[in-house]
Amino acid sequence: MSEPEAELDFELAKQQLTEFSARGGALVSGVADVDDFAAAPEGFRPQDLLPGAKRVFVVGGSPPRAGDWVSPKHEHQETMGTSDRINSLGLKAAKFIEASFGYYALFVPPGVNKGNQPFLSVALAAELAGCASPSLAGPLLHPKHGMLYYSAIVTTCPLPIDGRAEPACPAPACLDMWEAEGTTPCMKVCPIDDGGCLGGDIVEGRFANRRYNTARCATRVHTHWVPGFQKGLEAALDEEDPEKRKMILYSSFFTRTLWSMTYASQSQAQCYECMRVCPVGAEERTLR
Amino acid sequence: MSFFFVEPEIYKKYKDEVIALSDSVQVNFQEHLPPEKRRRGHSDREIAEKLGLDERTVREIRVVAERDTYDLEEWEKAIEFKDKACRAFARHGISYVFKYRDELK
Amino acid sequence: MEIEASASEDTGREGLLPSAPVCEAGKKAGALIVGVAAANAFNEYVPEGHRPEDILPGAQSVVVAGNQGPTAAAWRSPDHRVMEITGYDFRENVAVHVMCDFIEREYGYNALQAPSLPTAGHHPPMSMMLAAVLAGLGTRSLAANIILHPEYGLLYYAALVTTLPLEPNHVLQKDACPSPSCVQMYEKLGTTPCLASCPKDEGGCLEGEIDEDGRISYSSYNRERCHSRSMNFGVGSVQKSLVDIVAEEDQDRRKSMIYSDFFSQSLSSLSFYKESVAQCFECMRVCPVGQNHKRLK
Numbered sequence: 001m002s003e004p005e006a007e008l009d010f011e012l013a014k015q016q017l018t019e020f021s022a023r024g025g026a027l028v029s030g031v032a033d034v035d036d037f038a039a040a041p042e043g044f045r046p047q048d049l050l051p052g053a054k055r056v057f058v059v060g061g062s063p064p065r066a067g068d069w070v071s072p073k074h075e076h077q078e079t080m081g082t083s084d085r086i087n088s089l090g091l092k093a094a095k096f097i098e099a100s101f102g103y104y105a106l107f108v109p110p111g112v113n114k115g116n117q118p119f120l121s122v123a124l125a126a127e128l129a130g131c132a133s134p135s136l137a138g139p140l141l142h143p144k145h146g147m148l149y150y151s152a153i154v155t156t157c158p159l160p161i162d163g164r165a166e167p168a169c170p171a172p173a174c175l176d177m178w179e180a181e182g183t184t185p186c187m188k189v190c191p192i193d194d195g196g197c198l199g200g201d202i203v204e205g206r207f208a209n210r211r212y213n214t215a216r217c218a219t220r221v222h223t224h225w226v227p228g229f230q231k232g233l234e235a236a237l238d239e240e241d242p243e244k245r246k247m248i249l250y251s252s253f254f255t256r257t258l259w260s261m262t263y264a265s266q267s268q269a270q271c272y273e274c275m276r277v278c279p280v281g282a283e284e285r286t287l288r
Numbered sequence: 289m290s291f292f293f294v295e296p297e298i299y300k301k302y303k304d305e306v307i308a309l310s311d312s313v314q315v316n317f318q319e320h321l322p323p324e325k326r327r328r329g330h331s332d333r334e335i336a337e338k339l340g341l342d343e344r345t346v347r348e349i350r351v352v353a354e355r356d357t358y359d360l361e362e363w364e365k366a367i368e369f370k371d372k373a374c375r376a377f378a379r380h381g382i383s384y385v386f387k388y389r390d391e392l393k
Numbered sequence: 394m395e396i397e398a399s400a401s402e403d404t405g406r407e408g409l410l411p412s413a414p415v416c417e418a419g420k421k422a423g424a425l426i427v428g429v430a431a432a433n434a435f436n437e438y439v440p441e442g443h444r445p446e447d448i449l450p451g452a453q454s455v456v457v458a459g460n461q462g463p464t465a466a467a468w469r470s471p472d473h474r475v476m477e478i479t480g481y482d483f484r485e486n487v488a489v490h491v492m493c494d495f496i497e498r499e500y501g502y503n504a505l506q507a508p509s510l511p512t513a514g515h516h517p518p519m520s521m522m523l524a525a526v527l528a529g530l531g532t533r534s535l536a537a538n539i540i541l542h543p544e545y546g547l548l549y550y551a552a553l554v555t556t557l558p559l560e561p562n563h564v565l566q567k568d569a570c571p572s573p574s575c576v577q578m579y580e581k582l583g584t585t586p587c588l589a590s591c592p593k594d595e596g597g598c599l600e601g602e603i604d605e606d607g608r609i610s611y612s613s614y615n616r617e618r619c620h621s622r623s624m625n626f627g628v629g630s631v632q633k634s635l636v637d638i639v640a641e642e643d644q645d646r647r648k649s650m651i652y653s654d655f656f657s658q659s660l661s662s663l664s665f666y667k668e669s670v671a672q673c674f675e676c677m678r679v680c681p682v683g684q685n686h687k688r689l690k
Contacts, residue, residue: 260626366621367625
């Protein structure tokens with residue numbers, strides 16, 4: 001490990017890091033101040049992962065392609081992940097910081113830790129780094145690209161901080177729809193009061209009173225992943241008839257669940273319906 | 289609705305027909321074969337139409353039958369088969385399949 | 394990107410664009426070979442629901458990338474487990490991602506990686522093997538219908554589906570299987586190396602015949618038995634084991650089953666599957682096609 005240069009130009013360093021990330025495929029990047037993570041509970045802040053942390057660098061990109069969005073087979077996007085590419089870039093960016101600037105850089109693991117909680121909310125990091133803004137549907141939205149995947153790097157390097165981004169949600173088209181119908185595309189496709197996950201209002205052009213059914217969303221986003229395995233196993237153990245138990249354990253649901261766990265690092269998301277209808281970034285998803 | 293699975297009676301009644309119509313045993317799949325000779329497995333939908341069942345039930349029967357065709361003993365035998373074949377190849381090359389087949393026993 | 398379009402006599406499709414820029418992008422990203430099939434060429438061979446058009450409305454082309462799996466040395470290891478758990482880099486998948494990006498960015502047409510993972514039992518939404526055949530990269534063999542490239546033999550394939558109308562490749566006119574040496578062997582012994590390595594009538598998976606023109610005239614492949622070998626440890630064996638474990642009433646026996654080597658390996662393999670999905674190579678180990686690339690010092 002080389003010694004940090006006392007006279008490191010942090011503006012220039014940030015520029016180099018941004019260019020490095022863009023060359024690696026990042027569509028957006030930004031820097032958050034660790035002090036802004038005060039809203040996160042203790043144990044889930046950057047300093048809890050890396051003592052002496054000063055900034056969180058975030059890269060975003062590798063969304064599903066336009067072709068992915070228009071496929072009528074929902075299984076396609078459920079099995080063909082693109083998100084792992086951003087994690088690969090995040091790891092490279094961490095190494096770049098350490099090798100080029102001589103500061104510690106920790107790639108935030110994309111998986112979950114105890115209690116099904118992430119090590120650090122990458123979504124919060126992306127928001128604080130100005131990469132994107134929260135939406136009524138849940139995923140962060142970039143005004144041009146819409147939904148992106150993000151990777152975060154905690155570092156001791158005091159890079160210049162970016163501010164929060166302007167809200168991209170609700171989009172003008174959603175405001176019109178709210179005026180006309182009292183709902184938005186995302187809430188209409190997955191209404192919380194009609195078996196879905198999303199609810200809320202738009203007040204003075206901003207979304208408010210957001211309601212989100214996390215448990216139901218999990219049944220859709222992780223239909224065949226760990227939760228599906230646990231449900232299937234529970235059903236098998238509860239079944240006393242050995243023949244029926246075999247039908248459960250050999251079923252297409254349980255089989256696919258095991259496959260999904262196997263390939264989870266490539267694709268953990270199995271529902272995109274609220275994002276499919278979101279007008280933010282729709283132009284990027286519209287090709288010939 | 290609780291966990292969806294096919295009733296054992298339905299499974300037993302149709303499993304042989306479903307698996308025979310699927311691509312479980314693949315006969316004459318080569319693309320160069322003339323159309324009258326070339327075969328392919330039927331999709332779950334096609335099998336459902338043939339047997340008068342719904343597609344979901346056929347899919348369930350097929351998937352269970354794929355797992356059910358051989359007992360775990362076949363998996364154990366597989367380990368032994370591969371170990372012997374792999375070692376025989378390392379010793380004799382391709383010719384093991386003709387000259388040294390006894391080493392597989 | 395401005396590229397002059399042409400028409401294909403093969404498919405009657407017009408406005409076809411040269412495939413070379415896309416194929417080059419794939420090769421630059423690590424693909425050993427790249428080929429193109431017309432999307433509608435699949436219709437003759439696969440049922441509705443599994444065609445490119447079912448995955449991407451308006452699909453025009455399927456671009457296929459192939460790459461080698463095990464190294465020459467891995468093929469020679471006397472321990473069969475080496476190739477079962479050794480990961481590959483799967484550059485064909487990377488190449489497909491790069492080509493998808495290239496098509497959407499440079500041409501403005503939709504492109505997606507063709508879904509090849511199983512979503513219902515053994516069934517993937519789309520067959521990569523057929524895609525490779527139709528893209529002129531290989532032909533189906535007597536050995537478990539595995540696609541053989543005439544030069545490299547066994548390769549791993551990934552594909553993309555796109556609305557971009559590209560000039561397709563021809564299906565290979567000369568079969569990669571059987572090789573001349575296999576035809577000679579068949580004439581003499583009535584079998585081939587692959588058939589002899591895994592004969593159906595001796596508890597194996599394969600059966601086949603070669604006609605007087607030296608072409609495959611009959612083939613039979615028992616996929617379920619092959620599954621017990623080629624996916625010896627993994628999803629299937631976890632399910633098989635669970636049925637027995639859950640049914641076992643004796644606590645000590647149940648414990649032994651749960652901690653057994655077989656069940657432990659099965660669970661481990663679930664993790665390895667991302668990198669290695671094949672656990673039997675015996676029919677391919679003896680295949681003469683591509684052997685030149687497996688012989689080193």
